[in-house]
Amino acid sequence: MAKIKLADISTRAPKDWDKAETKAKTLKITEELDELQNLLFAEGKHSILVVIQGMDGSGKDGVIRNVLGNMNPQGVTVKSYKAPTAEELSHDFLWRIHHHAPAKGMIQVFNRSHYEDILVTRVHKWCDDETARMRMNAINDFEKLLQEHNNTHILKFYLHVSPEEQHQRLSERMKDPAKMWKYNEKDFDEAKLWDVYMAMYEDCFNNCDQPAWTIVPADQNWYKEYIIATQLRDLLTGLNMQFPGLKK
Amino acid sequence: MAKIKLADISTRAPKDWDKAETKAKTLKITEELDELQNLLFAEGKHSILVVIQGMDGSGKDGVIRNVLGNMNPQGVTVKSYKAPTAEELSHDFLWRIHHHAPAKGMIQVFNRSHYEDILVTRVHKWCDDETARMRMNAINDFEKLLQEHNNTHILKFYLHVSPEEQHQRLSERMKDPAKMWKYNEKDFDEAKLWDVYMAMYEDCFNNCDQPAWTIVPADQNWYKEYIIATQLRDLLTGLNMQFPGLKK
Numbered sequence: 001m002a003k004i005k006l007a008d009i010s011t012r013a014p015k016d017w018d019k020a021e022t023k024a025k026t027l028k029i030t031e032e033l034d035e036l037q038n039l040l041f042a043e044g045k046h047s048i049l050v051v052i053q054g055m056d057g058s059g060k061d062g063v064i065r066n067v068l069g070n071m072n073p074q075g076v077t078v079k080s081y082k083a084p085t086a087e088e089l090s091h092d093f094l095w096r097i098h099h100h101a102p103a104k105g106m107i108q109v110f111n112r113s114h115y116e117d118i119l120v121t122r123v124h125k126w127c128d129d130e131t132a133r134m135r136m137n138a139i140n141d142f143e144k145l146l147q148e149h150n151n152t153h154i155l156k157f158y159l160h161v162s163p164e165e166q167h168q169r170l171s172e173r174m175k176d177p178a179k180m181w182k183y184n185e186k187d188f189d190e191a192k193l194w195d196v197y198m199a200m201y202e203d204c205f206n207n208c209d210q211p212a213w214t215i216v217p218a219d220q221n222w223y224k225e226y227i228i229a230t231q232l233r234d235l236l237t238g239l240n241m242q243f244p245g246l247k248k
Numbered sequence: 249m250a251k252i253k254l255a256d257i258s259t260r261a262p263k264d265w266d267k268a269e270t271k272a273k274t275l276k277i278t279e280e281l282d283e284l285q286n287l288l289f290a291e292g293k294h295s296i297l298v299v300i301q302g303m304d305g306s307g308k309d310g311v312i313r314n315v316l317g318n319m320n321p322q323g324v325t326v327k328s329y330k331a332p333t334a335e336e337l338s339h340d341f342l343w344r345i346h347h348h349a350p351a352k353g354m355i356q357v358f359n360r361s362h363y364e365d366i367l368v369t370r371v372h373k374w375c376d377d378e379t380a381r382m383r384m385n386a387i388n389d390f391e392k393l394l395q396e397h398n399n400t401h402i403l404k405f406y407l408h409v410s411p412e413e414q415h416q417r418l419s420e421r422m423k424d425p426a427k428m429w430k431y432n433e434k435d436f437d438e439a440k441l442w443d444v445y446m447a448m449y450e451d452c453f454n455n456c457d458q459p460a461w462t463i464v465p466a467d468q469n470w471y472k473e474y475i476i477a478t479q480l481r482d483l484l485t486g487l488n489m490q491f492p493g494l495k496k
Contacts, residue, residue, distance in 0.1 A: 092397035094393060144389075145386050
């Protein structure tokens, strides 16, 4: 498989891609998703894990609200991972993750994930390279477990924004009353570590690629949402699910 | 490593092994264990997982009560695994296990364990050989995760009783008022599957051997308890633990 180099991948939709048409398509797909999720739940054979990673301001919350959040919340749960608690730190790094793995019939969304343990931790050198390698192997084993032993289909999305777009979004948080709650002075410090983050992300994409990551151009929210909605719809459609008949 | 053949391993203490002396030694060791567990808890660097498997009537509850149950319950937890619930079955087979993996500083005892998913399930053909192989690989990956990422030291004990001793113990449950609550008619049906159980246990010991299993002669409770107490004591002593000094 070709190695991923983020600098070679555009953060924007292809030129001349029609915004209005795309938004209309996404709306139609989210309606399909609502039906497909109901079928997934009813059939109860498969489970879906959607991992969303990206820099601050890359629009993780927006995807969840606009694409994934339109399905029936009885069958879709979202877990946001923050810095680990003292209890979580007293266990292996996948302990808090495994607990939230999706049950059959469910769609589980991870807003940030176990991947932070080889991203932010490496950028700040809380985790050395050797430990990072061991964690990558453990992640691969863990994702294999979910896939092979619980019919879990995993989608991994990296929301790929440009540093310029990120800077603009973080700055908006200082001005827009509806966004101020998201403002965190430290985000600007993190942004200065951009190149190190990109290197760690690339290492992660290239070593934890079963299944492979989707690099989602994310400077335009409408395009990002379209890509993610499409992938989830295509995955669910491909499962050839059936409503079970009457139980005997 | 030499393959384990249960038929070649005695279910009794070596000839002329002194019962009274052994019981006195075990008592002394359990006192040491109480101190060592306190140190484990105080230091908070290591965690211990004790897996206890064995046929019905092999004395799993007795080991827990007499050897493992004398330590401070704040630092020792026991999880007994029964047939999985509907919720547990909607997840991969290690989901309910991982949740009870020991935190740093803790001793976790499993009374039956994830190994039932390649034992009772195979005996009754609820799990085919291919699935069993995949589960063994998943178990090996999982135990590696605990060992490498949370300093978890795993002891795996098989309580090795003879079918004659088992039959006697199961029969006693029908007569002794203090044991009747353990009586289960189905245990006699399971006992008829003895040879299949032994074959599945051997397959498990030989394929999931990182760390290796200890086959504990278990026809005499005093000898069984001595072996288990000794192994746990030796493991804890070998960790060279230190009380942490004052926090600065």
